[in-house]
Amino acid sequence: MSKNNILALLSLFAFFGLAMYFPFTTSPVNIAYPQSWPKPVYDFNKNPITQEGIDLGRKLFYDPILSKDSSISCSSCHLSYTAFTHVDHALSHGVNDSIGTRNSPSLMNLAWHNSFMWDGAVNHLDVQALAPISHPAEMNENINNVIKKLKNTSGYSNMFYNAFKDSSITGEHLLKAISQFELTLISCNSKYDSVMRKTSTFTLQEENGYQIYQKNCASCHSEPLFTNSQFENNGLFIDSLLNDFGRYNITKNPTDSLKFKVPTLRNIEFSFPYMHDGRFKSLSQVLKHYTSNINTSSTLSKDLKTSIQLTSNEKVDLIVFLLTLTDKHFLFNKKYSFPKELFYPHRKDR
Numbered sequence: 001m002s003k004n005n006i007l008a009l010l011s012l013f014a015f016f017g018l019a020m021y022f023p024f025t026t027s028p029v030n031i032a033y034p035q036s037w038p039k040p041v042y043d044f045n046k047n048p049i050t051q052e053g054i055d056l057g058r059k060l061f062y063d064p065i066l067s068k069d070s071s072i073s074c075s076s077c078h079l080s081y082t083a084f085t086h087v088d089h090a091l092s093h094g095v096n097d098s099i100g101t102r103n104s105p106s107l108m109n110l111a112w113h114n115s116f117m118w119d120g121a122v123n124h125l126d127v128q129a130l131a132p133i134s135h136p137a138e139m140n141e142n143i144n145n146v147i148k149k150l151k152n153t154s155g156y157s158n159m160f161y162n163a164f165k166d167s168s169i170t171g172e173h174l175l176k177a178i179s180q181f182e183l184t185l186i187s188c189n190s191k192y193d194s195v196m197r198k199t200s201t202f203t204l205q206e207e208n209g210y211q212i213y214q215k216n217c218a219s220c221h222s223e224p225l226f227t228n229s230q231f232e233n234n235g236l237f238i239d240s241l242l243n244d245f246g247r248y249n250i251t252k253n254p255t256d257s258l259k260f261k262v263p264t265l266r267n268i269e270f271s272f273p274y275m276h277d278g279r280f281k282s283l284s285q286v287l288k289h290y291t292s293n294i295n296t297s298s299t300l301s302k303d304l305k306t307s308i309q310l311t312s313n314e315k316v317d318l319i320v321f322l323l324t325l326t327d328k329h330f331l332f333n334k335k336y337s338f339p340k341e342l343f344y345p346h347r348k349d350r
Helices: 003-015 051-062 130-134 143-151 156-164 171-183 191-196 204-216 283-292 312-325
Strands: none
Touching (some): 051 171, 130 143, 143 171, 156 171, 191 312, 283 312
């Protein structure tokens, strides 16, 4: 093609407002995880990950435009440096200073989950974001309004085109983009992981804590993800204010009463407060619950029907082991943090 023909083609694209989309390329991305891990359950064929999709999802994750008054973003309750949850209050906060009904769960290793939320109300990652967007005590917004706002926001049409070869902004592509970013949130570089790779060793105290964990905790918080992704009644007394029966609220099956999804123990040092309602501020309080304050009921997890007996030293050793699950490479990875380069592409101080 001659130089004149190329210039003519570019002029035609510019006339129709398409010059910014030409030429088009996508960069396929494969998530990396240890070979010893099980295969993800997420179907990547239905939402192939590209760098352009990740960039779009990351920007959406941090953009408060998803909320009704543009004051709350996904990151408001899922902070990158605190294991993608919040730590300054027990329950999630939303628009108009509203208070949610549960503690926000940590976001990591989501490709291995096929149910989401504390009660499993959502069964696919690609629609999970609809829950907080529409919840009246969280973002309190309608997905159609979000689409309208994005269409009127500079830069988004271009990013949607780069990610999906379609400059039209749709709810499906919005949700899939957020999924693509969240699927990259993989935590697998803690000290525990280095020990499993045989590039490091536990201290004697950490090793003792590991043995205590395997005996008392591993049935629900199973390796390597440190959750069995099931719903369990862990013996909490019901909060009389929230009156939350967990999984039962979804299934209406009495056998699901007081059952909540088992959270991961990875990065637990940074993900306080603990439990679905954030009632415990420290790991010491959590261990006190499991060793001396179990509420026995018909749906109590079978693994808690026999009381857990730990000495003070054993509790300390167990906590020391749990600290080996901290993955600072994950927590402070700039690829997961607020994307200044996407919000302010022309600034030189980013």
